Amino acid sequence: MSVLTQIGEWFDRRLQLAAPIREAAEHRVPRNTASWWYVFGSAALAVFALQVVTGILLALIYVPSANEAWNSLQALNHDVTLGWFIRALHGWGSNFMVAIVLIHMVQVFLFGAYKFPRELTWIIGVFLLLMTFGMAFSGQVLRFDQDAYWGLGIGASITSRMPLIGPFAVKLLLGGPIIAGATLSRFFALHVFVIPGMLIGFVCLHLLMVLKLGINEWPMPGRVVKRATYIGEYHELTKSDGEPFVPYAIWKDLFFAAAVLLAVAACAVYFGPFGPTGKPDPTIIQTAPRPDYFFLWLYAVLSFLPPSLETPALLIGPVVVIVILILLPFLSGEGEKSWRRRPIAVLTILLTAVALGTFTRLAVFAPWSPHMNAWSGDPVPERFLRGTSALERQGALVFQVKQCRNCHSLGELGGQRGPSLDSVAVRLTQDQLIRQVIQGGGNMPAYGKNLSPAETTALVAFLTTLHPAGQGPARDAARDFVLGNSQQTSPAPRP
Amino acid sequence: MPNETISRRGLFMKLGILFNGLVAAGLAIPVVRFLLSSITRGNANAYLSWVALGRVSEFPEGETRLATFRNPYVMPADGKTVDTACWVRRVEGEQFQVFAVNCAHLGCPVRWFPQSGLFMCPCHGGAYYRDGSRASGPPERGLFEYPYKVENGLVTIQAGELPTPGASAALFGKKTSCPS
Numbered sequence: 169m170s171v172l173t174q175i176g177e178w179f180d181r182r183l184q185l186a187a188p189i190r191e192a193a194e195h196r197v198p199r200n201t202a203s204w205w206y207v208f209g210s211a212a213l214a215v216f217a218l219q220v221v222t223g224i225l226l227a228l229i230y231v232p233s234a235n236e237a238w239n240s241l242q243a244l245n246h247d248v249t250l251g252w253f254i255r256a257l258h259g260w261g262s263n264f265m266v267a268i269v270l271i272h273m274v275q276v277f278l279f280g281a282y283k284f285p286r287e288l289t290w291i292i293g294v295f296l297l298l299m300t301f302g303m304a305f306s307g308q309v310l311r312f313d314q315d316a317y318w319g320l321g322i323g324a325s326i327t328s329r330m331p332l333i334g335p336f337a338v339k340l341l342l343g344g345p346i347i348a349g350a351t352l353s354r355f356f357a358l359h360v361f362v363i364p365g366m367l368i369g370f371v372c373l374h375l376l377m378v379l380k381l382g383i384n385e386w387p388m389p390g391r392v393v394k395r396a397t398y399i400g401e402y403h404e405l406t407k408s409d410g411e412p413f414v415p416y417a418i419w420k421d422l423f424f425a426a427a428v429l430l431a432v433a434a435c436a437v438y439f440g441p442f443g444p445t446g447k448p449d450p451t452i453i454q455t456a457p458r459p460d461y462f463f464l465w466l467y468a469v470l471s472f473l474p475p476s477l478e479t480p481a482l483l484i485g486p487v488v489v490i491v492i493l494i495l496l497p498f499l500s501g502e503g504e505k506s507w508r509r510r511p512i513a514v515l516t517i518l519l520t521a522v523a524l525g526t527f528t529r530l531a532v533f534a535p536w537s538p539h540m541n542a543w544s545g546d547p548v549p550e551r552f553l554r555g556t557s558a559l560e561r562q563g564a565l566v567f568q569v570k571q572c573r574n575c576h577s578l579g580e581l582g583g584q585r586g587p588s589l590d591s592v593a594v595r596l597t598q599d600q601l602i603r604q605v606i607q608g609g610g611n612m613p614a615y616g617k618n619l620s621p622a623e624t625t626a627l628v629a630f631l632t633t634l635h636p637a638g639q640g641p642a643r644d645a646a647r648d649f650v651l652g653n654s655q656q657t658s659p660a661p662r663p
Numbered sequence: 664m665p666n667e668t669i670s671r672r673g674l675f676m677k678l679g680i681l682f683n684g685l686v687a688a689g690l691a692i693p694v695v696r697f698l699l700s701s702i703t704r705g706n707a708n709a710y711l712s713w714v715a716l717g718r719v720s721e722f723p724e725g726e727t728r729l730a731t732f733r734n735p736y737v738m739p740a741d742g743k744t745v746d747t748a749c750w751v752r753r754v755e756g757e758q759f760q761v762f763a764v765n766c767a768h769l770g771c772p773v774r775w776f777p778q779s780g781l782f783m784c785p786c787h788g789g790a791y792y793r794d795g796s797r798a799s800g801p802p803e804r805g806l807f808e809y810p811y812k813v814e815n816g817l818v819t820i821q822a823g824e825l826p827t828p829g830a831s832a833a834l835f836g837k838k839t840s841c842p843s
Contacts, residue, residue, distance in 0.1 A: 235742030317744070321770030321825065322786075328829030336702045338827055344701050345710035345824040346747070349740035449743040451731045453764050453772035456785035470769065471787035475803045536788045540774060571779040575788070585788045613790050613798030618780040 192379055193418075196410035200386035202417035205279070207424035208272035209378075213371065214425035215265045218432065219303075220364070222258040230310070232356035234349040234448070237312035241444045256436035259311075262304055264432050266462045269300045274517055277496075280505025281384035283393045287497035289377040292370050294493045299367050301462070306359035308460050312352055313444035318457035320347045329479045347450075382406060383413075387505035394502055456537065465527035471536040535584035542573040542582040549579035556633055563630025566623045570615065578634075586612060593632045593641035600642075601628045710736050710823040716761070719816050722753040727775050727793060730761075735823045749809060750775055750782070751818065752793065759818060762795050763807040763826040770827065773806065782806060803828065 180186045229248055231240040244251035273293065276282060282290035305323075309316050320342070327341050328334040343350030385405055411417070442460075446452060459467050473481050507514050539546075548564050556564070567573070575585035596604065605624060608614035619627065635641045669677075696703070704710070712735035722728055727750055734745040750762040750773075762782070764772045771786035781798060782791040789800035796805040807826035812819055 233740040233742070234744045235740050318771055318786075321765060324825055325765075325768070325770040325827050325829075328827030330829065334829035335827070338825070338829070339701045340699070342701070342825065344738070345736060346734055346745070347825060348734070348744040349738045349742065350701065351744075353740070447743065449746065450764075450772075451743075451746045451748045453729070453748055453774060455772065457771055467786075471801060473801070475801055478801065478803070537785055538783045538788055538790075540783065540785055543776075543778075569778050571776050571781070571783075574776075574783065608799065611799045613781055613792065615779065617792075618778075 193414040194412040195379065195382075196406040197383050197413045197417055198385040198405050199409050199411050199416070201383045202411070202420060203386065204420055204424070205275055206383065206417070207421050208268055208275055210421035211425050211428045212265060212268045212272055213375075214429060215261050215268060215432065216367070216371070218429060219258060219261045219265060222254050222261060223360070223364075225254045226258055227360065232310070232353055234312065234352045237310070237352060238444055238447050241311065241313075245441060252441050253436060255441035256439070257432060258307075259442040260432045260435040260439070262307055263435075263461065264428060266300060266304055268428065269297055273297060274521075276384075278507040278510075278513060278517060279384055279387050280393070280507075280510070282497045283503070283505060284395050284398055284497075284501045285381055286377070286384065287501060289374060289381065290497050291494055292374050292377070294490065296367065296370050296374060298490070299363050299370065302363050303359060303367070304460065304462055306355045306363065309352065309355040310359055311442065311444050312448050314446040314448060314452070314455045315443070315457050315459070317347060317448040317450065318455065319459055320351060322457070322459075326482050330483060383417075384505075387507070389504070389506040389508045391505070392503055393505060454540075456540070458531075458534075461528065464531035465524045467534075468527035468531040471534075533584075537583070538574040538585050539583040540574060543568055543571040546573055546578075546581035549581070552578060552634065556630070559626050560630045560633055563626035563628065566619070566627040567630055570618065570623075570627075575612075589631065589634055591635050591639070593635040594639055595642060596631075597642045597644045598628060598632055599644060599647070601631050605631075711821055712736075712823055713812070713819045714822050715817045715819045716749070716751060717818060719753075719757065719813060719818055722751050722759070722818065724753050724755050727752040727777065729764075729775070730818075732820070732822060747822065748772070749820070749822075750806075752795075757813045759811050759813070760795060761809040761811045761818070761820045763809065765807060765826050766802060767797070767804045767806060767828055768800070768802040770825075 176186075226244065229240055229244050229251060231237055241255070244255050246252070276290065276293065305319075309320060324338045324342060324347070328338045330337055339345060341351075342348075343354045382402055385402065446455060458464070470478070470482075504510055548568060553561060553564060567578075572589075573582035575583040577584060577588045578590060580588075580590075592601070602624065604610075604612065605619065605627060606614060606616040615624075632641050714732045714735055716730040716732055722730075729748055730751045731746055731748050734741075734747055737745050748764045750764060752760040752762070754760060762773075766773050766784040766786065766789050768784065768787055768789045771784050773782040773784045773789070773791065775782050780793045782793075782795070784790070784800065784802075787801050789802040790798040791802070791806050792798050794805075795808060797803075809820035809822055811821075
């Protein structure tokens with residue numbers, strides 16, 4: 169007997185772990201679950217392990233103090249050997265983890281794996297998803313920069329809308345009356361102790377149930393889950409058409425996990441770490457905070473909700489979604505597992521994916537945000553000024569100086585908050601333009617108090633020139649009829 | 664099971680559990696009080712206090728200027744986060760309006776554009792008129808206003824809490840409605 173085996177046996181006589189581990193590894197799984205579709209759970213676990221390791225490495229340098237956090241991140245980026253790489257691994261690891269957890273959930277949903285007897289596995293999975301989001305948000309806070317600071321402000325603003333307890337919940341969240349040192353410290357405690365501790369515990373339960381209940385078999389259309397017969401059928405399946413998990417199925421998990429870790433490392437090397445952006449100094453207000461990518465869709469939704477719906481949607485929406493996710497296995501615990509026989513399930517996934525994708529894409533451009541510097545940065549394109557009168561040029565100046573460009577684009581430059589004004593004269597008559605400028609409306613502020621009559625006249629004169637070459641400006645036919653065409657003050661269409 | 668007898672060991676085990684429960688409950692009181700201290704302290708508005716922004720003469724009449732102040736409640740590790748900005752509008756004489764920079768929608772910092780007389784928010788496009796009332800965009804109300812007073816030629820405001828849309832505190836309760 170070799171020395172190594174002897175040492176192994178010495179330990180196992182005391183630990184007695186070899187037998188249960190071998191039993192777990194060699195438990196029989198249905199042959200067709202050895203599929204590339206069944207690798208996302210283990211990949212999420214692999215990325216989680218990477219996050220734990222890189223997180224501990226970062227904690228060797230990071231200082232969880234509002235005064236020092238930003239500087240310690242700069243030190244990691246620039247002074248500590250490969251500090252930038254560990255930060256990049258951790259940052260990209262978090263992006264990958266959110267993505268893989270979501271893909272895993274979609275796969276489980278489409279394969280009907282949440283049905284009897286795996287309801288609790290699913291419910292714990294829902295909590296794991298919530299904790300993953302909790303880690304993502306709290307991690308963003310620990311990168312204590314401008315985005316983190318104002319992101320906390322957004323979190324506090326949402327929290328404050330809770331009826332009755334709102335203001336107290338804000339102080340509990342922030343650890344005080346304002347976003348300050350105590351806020352960072354409590355998010356550090358959440359990110360490093362509380363949530364990871366719960367995550368590890370829940371992951372263990374999640375895995376234990378996968379072992380005890382068996383991996384979900386490949387769903388076959390027509391093979392219907394019934395509470396009375398399912399367990400027997402599953403055991404029959406693993407007996408007649410099963411193989412030991414190790415090594416029959418695990419090699420795909422291993423390959424995919426390694427590929428994902430390699431992809432994280434490649435992103436880390438190529439794109440580098442995230443931020444930190446500007447210092448978390450609340451007196452620097454020249455900033456346009458943006459959330460990390462997994463919360464961008466929320467950022468977009470918050471700009472589209474009508475004001476009256478916002479508070480109910482923010483407070484009730486998440487609760488409804490979580491309750492539906494938790495109730496799902498009880499509402500459809502039996503029946504068809506195959507996505508081929510579950511069109512509503514497939515449509516739900518498609519609709520959710522398209523909605524989240526669209527909102528995320530919109531949030532990248534943020535057309536609802538004014539371009540704060542457009543009025544001083546983007547000059548009125550020359551072609552809009554060719555052949556114009558002195559009054560109209562004065563109007564173009566008013567247009568620029570009064571920051572109209574922050575919300576309205578001209579020649580594709582400027583904000584997209586309001587409509588593009590390239591051909592506004594075709595849409596609005598002169599009177600309508602005057603009314604819109606002075607009184608506002610339709611989400612435009614009223615400028616009546618900020619424009620002198622002369623400025624308004626000049627501005628509207630300029631706006632009435634904004635129409636395509638072959639198309640005249642809109643005119644009020646009734647007014648033309650009463651006053652005669654000669655009273656029409658808009659200039660003739662330009663050649 | 665009315666006639667069930669309890670063994671001596673069984674009784675001791677139950678007493679042991681009871682003993683642990685009592686100790687846990689006793690320890691829970693300070694733990695919970697510690698956890699909730701950030702709320703309970705604020706109950707009596709202990710966080711609020713009057714802070715000076717500058718001399719009246721630093722704020723020209725009819726203009727809106729950015730001012731900064733140090734939050735009255737400071738902890739050792741707060742760093743720059745306790746330095747806060749606010750917009751000071753001197754209407755005329757000693758009549759002021761002091762606005763929080765935090766948008767009434769979700770708290771992003773609004774910027775003042777004197778030429779168009781608007782505060783604009785870079786996040787979701789909220790806009791406010793020069794008097795802080797809502798002009799357009801997602802906010803449900805006007806900008807948050809700090810209570811102010813002029814003392815010995817100094818503009819002072821009552822500050823100390825992050826203004827949030829749900830703040831029930833007397834501080835930011837006043838709603839500035841849309842004038843239209």
